[in-house]
Amino acid sequence: MRLFRIRGGVHPNERKDATKDKAIVNLPLSEKLFLPLQQHIGAPSRAIVEVGDVVKKGQLVAKAAGPISAAIHASTSGTIAAIGPHPVPHASGLMGRAVTLIPDGKDEWGETMPPLSDDADPKDIANRVADAGIVGLGGATFPSSVKLNLGERHDLDILLMNGAECEPFLTCDDRLMQEHTDELIQGIRLMARALGVKQTIIAIEKNKPKSAAAMEAATQDDAGIQVVQVPTRYPMGSEKHLVHTLTGRETPARALTADIGVVVHNIATSFAVYEAVKLGRPLVSRVLTISGGAVKEPKNVRTALGTPIKDLINFCGGLTEKPQEILSGGPMMGQPLRSTDIPTVKGMNGVLALTAKDTQRGQTHACIRCGTCVSVCPVGLMPLEVMRNIQNDQLDAAVDTGLMDCIACGSCSFACPSNIPLVQNMHYAKGHLTAQQRTQHRNEEAKRLAEDKIRRVEKEAAERKAMMEKKKAAAAAAKAAKEKAAAEAAAKEGGDA
Numbered sequence: 001m002r003l004f005r006i007r008g009g010v011h012p013n014e015r016k017d018a019t020k021d022k023a024i025v026n027l028p029l030s031e032k033l034f035l036p037l038q039q040h041i042g043a044p045s046r047a048i049v050e051v052g053d054v055v056k057k058g059q060l061v062a063k064a065a066g067p068i069s070a071a072i073h074a075s076t077s078g079t080i081a082a083i084g085p086h087p088v089p090h091a092s093g094l095m096g097r098a099v100t101l102i103p104d105g106k107d108e109w110g111e112t113m114p115p116l117s118d119d120a121d122p123k124d125i126a127n128r129v130a131d132a133g134i135v136g137l138g139g140a141t142f143p144s145s146v147k148l149n150l151g152e153r154h155d156l157d158i159l160l161m162n163g164a165e166c167e168p169f170l171t172c173d174d175r176l177m178q179e180h181t182d183e184l185i186q187g188i189r190l191m192a193r194a195l196g197v198k199q200t201i202i203a204i205e206k207n208k209p210k211s212a213a214a215m216e217a218a219t220q221d222d223a224g225i226q227v228v229q230v231p232t233r234y235p236m237g238s239e240k241h242l243v244h245t246l247t248g249r250e251t252p253a254r255a256l257t258a259d260i261g262v263v264v265h266n267i268a269t270s271f272a273v274y275e276a277v278k279l280g281r282p283l284v285s286r287v288l289t290i291s292g293g294a295v296k297e298p299k300n301v302r303t304a305l306g307t308p309i310k311d312l313i314n315f316c317g318g319l320t321e322k323p324q325e326i327l328s329g330g331p332m333m334g335q336p337l338r339s340t341d342i343p344t345v346k347g348m349n350g351v352l353a354l355t356a357k358d359t360q361r362g363q364t365h366a367c368i369r370c371g372t373c374v375s376v377c378p379v380g381l382m383p384l385e386v387m388r389n390i391q392n393d394q395l396d397a398a399v400d401t402g403l404m405d406c407i408a409c410g411s412c413s414f415a416c417p418s419n420i421p422l423v424q425n426m427h428y429a430k431g432h433l434t435a436q437q438r439t440q441h442r443n444e445e446a447k448r449l450a451e452d453k454i455r456r457v458e459k460e461a462a463e464r465k466a467m468m469e470k471k472k473a474a475a476a477a478a479k480a481a482k483e484k485a486a487a488e489a490a491a492k493e494g495g496d497a
């Protein structure tokens with residue numbers, strides 16, 4: 001297959017050796033699990049359990065609260081101990097609402113959903129994925145059922161399974177592809193069926209030859225699935241760049257890859273789809289990589305969703321030194337975790353405890369206008385210009401210079417010889433703009449409600465006035481009729497006399 005070159009990109013040290021040959025191991029259940037109600041892009045789920053409820057593994061604990069939302073299920077059997085604020089993995093560092101579940105130790109499944117056949121109706125597959133609460137497991141956390149329904153509104157021809165796993169340290173997708181090849185392929189076929197596409201491409205970076213060999217062997221008799229090894233170049237795993245590499249198609253700014261005929265799903269999502277459709281099991285666990293220079297025994301673990309990070313780290317032998325930072329996800333795009341009480345969530349593909357040597361964050365110097373950040377930016381921005389606008393508090397100008405097109409890949413910060421935290425500035429500005437937009441939306445909504453109220457009051461007053469006038473007119477008419485009748489009666493009496 002002809003591959004197209006992506007713009008920019010960098011080659012960070014892969015650091016995958018610590019876990020790439022380590023088989024996935026199951027983490028024992030924690031004493032308490034915490035299930036945040038916001039584990040996906042969209043509206044937070046609505047809890048349907050109460051404190052004191054006894055639940056089975058896989059039982060629905062929170063419903064999707066709208067078309068872009070996702071259901072949440074109990075990760076094990078036990079008792080609901082609380083529903084309220086708890087530390088959650090969010091860039092803001094704020095608490096979020098979570099359901100606290102105390103496991104009973106039996107890990108007993110409740111009633112599972114009936115398995116669907118390979119030739120199930122495409123709509124039934126997408127509905128099952130929604131019922132199972134599956135979201136993109138690569139970190140994007142967009143509800144997968146919504147993406148599986150995109151064929152209704154878009155002219156699609158390719159399902160692209162993203163097995164690039166381009167972030168340093170992370171190897172959980174690599175291990176899944178080697179250890180659960182058949183389940184992944186079954187899940188991928190079901191996803192292609194739901195989308196109604198005939199061509200599927202599984203993209204794997206060249207640094208994972210064992211995964212590529214396993215996936216090729218499992219699909220050699222299937223003309224509809226192609227395994228393609230793509231160059232090891234960060235951020236190859238970015239949806240739009242992967243689509244361009246494999247098809248040469250450019251996704252317009254702020255458009256979806258579906259607009260150019262391609263739907264991209266993370267490879268791990270197909271495992272969750274397999275479990276939901278073929279075993280009737282909702283998403284209650286996931287595989288993630290625990291690594292970084294401060295972790296004693298880095299591992300790939302399968303863990304119940306809601307497990308506190310500290311239990312994952314302890315399972316890996318604990319920390320050898322105080323980490324400089326603990327991240328959810330990879331070092332390029334990962335988010336700092338402010339507490340190890342934070343639980344694992346659906347989109348968390350790794351936990352990294354990084355030392356100062358890992359981060360290699362030197363002192364920040366002034367910009368020397370070398371242009372390196374421009375040459376590595378995969379979306380063609382001038383990061384130094386965007387950042388200058390941000391620092392001058394000119395967010396409109398930052399937007400004009402492409403702030404909203406930034407995919408926060410971190411390539412510019414990584415490559416900058418002056419160690420300028422460019423991507424951190426982008427994050428800050430985007431967060432600020434989002435907060436501004438929220439406030440503006442709230443103000444507009446309040447204004448609209450106030451105007452509606454004034455219009456309603458005026459309308460009611462006008463209606464009352466009209467009614468009074470009508471009553472008055474009716475009373476006057478009645479009075480006149482009465483007077484006329486009295487006059488007629490008097491005239492008649494006079495005539496008779």
Ligand code: SF4
Nearest residue numbers: 367368370371373416
């Ligand atoms: S890479 Fe750093 S030093 Fe070079 S132009 Fe960009 S911001 Fe300035």
Ligand code: SF4
Nearest residue numbers: 377406407409410412
């Ligand atoms: S973080 Fe944004 S500005 Fe920096 S290289 Fe990536 S896309 Fe470009």
